[in-house]
Amino acid sequence: MSKKLILVLGATGAQGIAVVDSLLEPASDGSPSPYAVRALSRNSDSERARLLIAKGVEVVKGDTDDLNSVEAALQGVYGAWINTDGFTIGEMKETYVGVRIFELAKKAGVRHYVWSNLDYTFKKGGYKPIYRCEHYDGKGRVAEWMQAQPSIVSDTDMSWSVVTTGPYMDMLSFIMFAPLGQREDGTFVFAAPIGNGHVPMIALKDLGFWARYTFDHRAETSTKDLEVASDMVDWPHLVSTFTKVTGNKAVFQSETLDEWFAxxxxxxxxxxxxxxxxxxxxxxxSGWWSSFRDDVVKRDMDWIRRVHPETRTVEKWMREVNYDASINGKLLKLSEDSKTPIKSVGITLGRSLLCSSIRLRSSLRPLPSLAAHGFHSHRLPYNSRYLPFSRLLSTQSPPPNASQTNHRFVSAREVYRQRNRSLFMYTSAVIVFAVGLTYAAVPLYRMFCAATGFAGTPMVGTGKFEPERLVPVENAKRIKVHFNADRSDQLPWEFTPQQKFVTVLPGETSLAFYKAKNNSKNDIIGIATYNVTPDRIAPYFAKVECFCFEEQKLLAGEEVDMPLLFFIDKDMLDDPACRGLDDVVLSYTFFRARRNAQGNLEPDAPDDVVQTSLGFGEYEHAPRVEDRKAAAGPTSPAPP
Structure with a gap:
């Protein structure tokens, strides 16, 4: 018997992967799954798409910006699970797209259509503005519209269901719900503006169950809005459960919305x-947290557990995944898609000019023969077979016809003029390239240090560190990472680490925080440098997210927390130089920022002080122009 083909829109996201896995699971009696899956992906060659292909999923290219591609993907499918991405297209477009895809599915002859929904909090909260949440309301509005549409369970018409979920329980390993940090005594601090409210968390595997359930029970779920969750989680219960499961002390820090957004x-x-x-x-x-804080969103957990007895409580989920409060930065596809490459304008400009001249030179047209005018190619100051690059840019007309003798001299002058123009253009391109390289020297040097760990510079996240590598080596010895904070005397800030140290396993991600406070009456921009000791650990110390080398503007009297997400690459275990290494010190130094001659922000301090803060104190450096001028003192006016 042929399998029923299900289109999953959003298949490469966290939810989509869980839905696909559930649809492909064998039936409860052990027989093969009755479903096959077609996935729609913006990038059919992405890593996540390739993983789906390896599972036997048919991956086709398309997205909601191209509804023709969605319509094509709907052809020939039995069912559709539609999860649009409100964080990409926004509420207005999501509302329209949700309605339009339903219509396209009806047109294509889909038999069962399932809308992946979120609570319409604005309506459930009595249309009060404090409960307005765009990425929830857009989906909820589509579900409201679907309630007015016919749902016919037959072999010739389309039925529909709605599955309303909520925040993933797996987001406890994401910055949104993960602990804010650890105190000096090791206590984990869970902070949220939740008050005494509850969040209807759903484990991704439970979400997959409900997706499969709607297709397995088409008649029962037709016209129904299945409002599901795994557990209604309040933060005091979350904290006590965390301590019960892990043995680690934890506290709940209730915050206001403003404190949380800080x-x-x-x-x-x-x-x-x-x-x-x-x-x-x-x-x-703000609307999202308010709806949970005031328990606007509710669930019938008795009904949910009757239908799905294996529903995971937060305790069951923690034990199942061995939860330890570590961060999984790759959980949500949104966090991957938000990364953009950094381009160096100077290098790009210089390179493009040179490449342009090369392209033009390689496509030049042959010149008419000059032999008739008494010239021979071996006597010309350039290759007469090609028109110089400068000639292509010239608007000057060729010399007028004259006697053969005069034409020879006119042509010779034109040849030299063209040669000079060509030389000028090539020289200009080289100068522009050199200037661009000068501007890019500092960021390139920092990139080199960050990529190699040179002189104790911690490495930043690169392609070398794929998600599968961020797995703690359980049998390895823990490494104690100490945090140090310094500041320039010219900077009237307080700058301190919020924890003295953390202990991590190789491959384990860890989140730490520094606190900075501007004690002056003026707004000040600061900039931080960093290094790690001993030097031999630097090639393996990778910072996924930090505040270094970025301008940090603090208003007068303002106090902020600055996060640092890092890990130590497990390859260090194979490096003989790192054997027996137990302690690592990560040091940050904050300086008042100033603009250099190129207009870029840099630490306002002598170069030797800055280089020492970067771990280059043992190396000799040529002083900067600004420092040489300062050392020379004010210049006297020239005598008359």
Whole structure:
């Protein structure tokens, strides 16, 4: 018997992968799954797409920005699981796309259509603005519209179901729900603006169960909105469960919304990457947290557990995944998609000019023969078969016809003029390239140090550190990472680590925090440098996220927490130089920022002080121009 083909939109996301895995699982009686899966992906050659292909999934290219591709993917399928990405397209477009894909599915002859939904918190909260949450309301509005559409269970028409979920329980390993940090005594601090409210968390494996359930029980779930969760989690219960499961002390730190958003960088940026009129992260998640804090979102857990007796409580989930509060930065596809490459304008400009001249030179047209005018190619100051690069850019007309003798001299002058122009253009390109290289020297040097760990510079996250490598080596010895904080005397800030040290296994990610406070009455921009000792650990010390080498503006009297997410690569275990290494010191030094001659921010301190803070104190450096001028003192006016 042929299998029923299910289209999964959003298949490469955290939810989509769980849905695909559940659909492909054998039936309860052990027989093969009755379903096959087709996945729609923006990038059919991505790593996640290749993993789906390895599972036997048919991956086709397309996305909600191209509804023709969605319509094509719907052809010939029995069912569809539709999970649109509100964080990419925004609420307005998600509302339209949700309705339109339903219509396209009806047109394509889909038999069972399932909308992956989130609670319409704005409506459930009585349309009060404090419960307005765009990435929830967009989906909820589509589900409301579907309630007015017919659902016919037959072999010739389409039925529909809605599955309303919530935050993934797996996000306890993501920055949104993970502990804020650890105190000096090792106590984990779970902080949230949740008050006494509850979050309807759902484990991804339970979400997969409900996706499979809707297709297995088409008639029972037709026209139904299945509001599901794994556990209604309040934070005091979360903390006590964490301590019960792990044996680690933990506390709940209740916060206001403003206090919670203080941990988020750029909270006032748009919540949707390509959304039209999208609100900000601050406004969106204020409504999100408020709806949970005030228990606007509810679930019938008795019914859920009757249908799915194996539903995971938060304790069961923690034990199942061996939860230890470590961060999984790759859980949500959104966190991967937000990474963008950094380009050096100077190098790009210089390189493009040179490459342009090479391309033009290689496609030059042959010149008419000059032999008739008494010239021979071996006497010409350039190869007469090719028109010089400068000639292509010239608008000057060729010399007028004259006698053969005069034409010879005119042509000779033109040849030398063209040669000079060509020389000028090539020289200009070299100068531009050199200037661009000068501007790029500092960032290139930092990139080199970050990539190689030179002179104690911790490595930043690179392609070398794939998700599968971020697995703690359980039988390895723990390494104690100490945190040090210094600041320039010219900077009136307090700058301290919020924990003296943490202990980590090779391959284990860890989150730490520094605290900075501006004690002055003026707004000040600071910039931090860093290094790690001993030097031999630097090639393996990788920072996934930190605040170094970025301008940090603190308002007068402002106090902020600065996060640091890092890990020690497990390859250190194979390095003889790192054997027996038990302690590592990570040092940050904050300076007042100033602008250099190129307009870039840099530490406002003598170069030897900055180099020492970077771990280069043992190396000899040529002083900067600014430092040489300062050492020479003020110059006297020239005598008349």
């Amino acid at each position: 941990h988020m960088r750029n909270a006032d940026r748009s919540v949707a990457v390509n959304g039209i009129g999208a609100t900000t992260w601050r406004k969106n998640f």
